[in-house]
Amino acid sequence: MKRDMRKWLEELQAAPVKKAMPVLSFPAVQLLGISVKELISDSDRQAEGMRLVAQRTDAAAAVSLMDLSVEAECFGSAIRVSDREVPTVVGRIVEDEEGAKALEVPRVGSARSGLYVEAIMKAVELIDDRPVFAGAIGPFSLAARLLDVTEIMMECYDEPDMVHMVMEKATSFLTEYCKAYREAGANGIVLAEPVTGLLSPALAEEFSAPYVKRLVDAVQDDSFVIIYHNCGNNTIQMIDSILDTGAAAYHFGNAIDMAQMLARIPAGTVAMGNVDPAGEFCHGTPESIRRATLQVMENCCPYPNFVISSGCDIPPMSKWENIDAFFGAVQEYYECRSAQGVSR
Template sequence: MKRNMKQWVTDYINAPAKKGMPILSFPGIQLIGHTVEELVRSGELQAQCMKAIADRFDTGVAFSLMDLSVEAEAFGAPVHYSEDEVPTVHGTLINDEDEAEALKVPKVGDGRTGECVEGIRRACELITDRPVLAGIIGPYSLAGRLLDMTEIMILCYEEPEMVESVLEKATEFLIEYAKAFKEAGANGVCMAEPAAGLLSPNLIDEFSTPYVQKIREAVEDENFVVMYHNCGNITPLMQNISDIDAVAYSVGNAIDIEEALKVIPADKMIIGNIDPAGTIRNGNPETVYKETTDLLERCGKYPNFVIASGCDIPPVSPMENIEAFFDAVRDFYNK
């Protein structure tokens, strides 16, 4: 459903009570009775999964799958699938400058990208009571999956032109991919750029931020926003990330989220950052409830803070733990 998302962010910040926004999609396999592998290959199942989550939990937004292998696979990278784990990229696609130059930019629809777009189109038909955010990878994180995560760090120093060549192609594709989600009816995208959290302030300014901004500027308008997600240890990069000027940020549990709230402007939404694996996946309802309540009590004084998970909640996370998160949010705001 079309809505003014810039106004929605402002209204959410000003609201005295806020719904939680965990990055919650994959656990929906438990509700619809399918495997992760079946889910990631089918747009219809992705929409059913998002709808099942929206029906079960009173979330602030409906997030699509955070599957960071989709775009790399469209470029030709090999991907490993599993019944109960999120797909991962295996192996290196680009080994030298010649291969970087020869790299072809895929079309939206290549690999599984067409299914993901169709999944959002269908989800937007099924979910109309809250914004729907599609998921895309960030440019540096995509380049790292094509060049190898360790290798790209070295190449940033030794062969920066090669990295920039891959980044330009990644950015070109991501702009078109985001536009396809926009056309499909999404209210925005959540851009996952975790690999940039490994960079120094100078390197993130060179190899991530300009490309993120280029994507954001190409697709964002009052009805479509880019939420920037980085679940790395971004404390030393906070000012650099603030310079992206996104309307909303999602930060991981590797940092104290209050550090982000002190740096990023008060008119920007900041969501996070309960540990999705250690707490929600491997904890129990009591620990989830306590940690969620504790974080709300500490950071609820910041109007632009919205409680969420620090990253994507794993597929087989216990439903009672997820329910405990929402119980804590409800109880806190009903006090």
């Protein structure tokens, strides 16, 4: 359903009680009783999984699979698939400048990209009470999968022209991919750029921010917004270039102090984070995630533009009792604050 997403963000920020917006999709496998391998191969199951998650939780929006192997697979990368883990990219497909020149930009619809766009088209028919976001990888993080994450860190210094060449092609594909999601009815994209968080601020400004900005400028409008995600531990130091991307909202991981980050975010810009997805959602207990969630909210809710979330994509086998406890803690925080306000 088409929405005024700028207004949605404004209302989300202005609300005295803000709904949580975790990056919650893969744990749908437990609700569906299927494997991750089955989920990533079936658009009907993806859409139904999103519906079941929306039915069970009072999240601010529905978010589709954050499967960061899809786009690299379109370029020809091999992926490793399992029944219980998110797919991963295996090896590199660009070895040198000649390989970068020869790299072909795939069409949207190749490999599993068409299936994922189709899943969003079906999901927006099933979910009409909240925005529906698709998931996509960011340009530098895609290039890192094509060149290898370790190798690209060195090649930013040793072979910058080659890296830029791959970045151009990655950005070209991702722009068309995001446009396809927009045409399918998505209200926006959660754009994951985690590998950028490993860079120095100077390298992030050169190799990530301009390409993300190009994508944002090409696809973002009042009805379709980009939420930029980066779970690296250097994000506070590189926040100026991150904000230069022009994304409508920002999402950060638990490697940083979220309150310190919020001090650097403009007051009118929504920023989300950052309860530990692995340590708490997956391996914690209902009580430990309750404490962690309340602590993040205590530290960060004094900033009106803060929205509580997971620090990154919640792993497939995360316990639903922990996920439920997260939402319970959010409700508890606001109820407690309301009671304290009445008592004063």
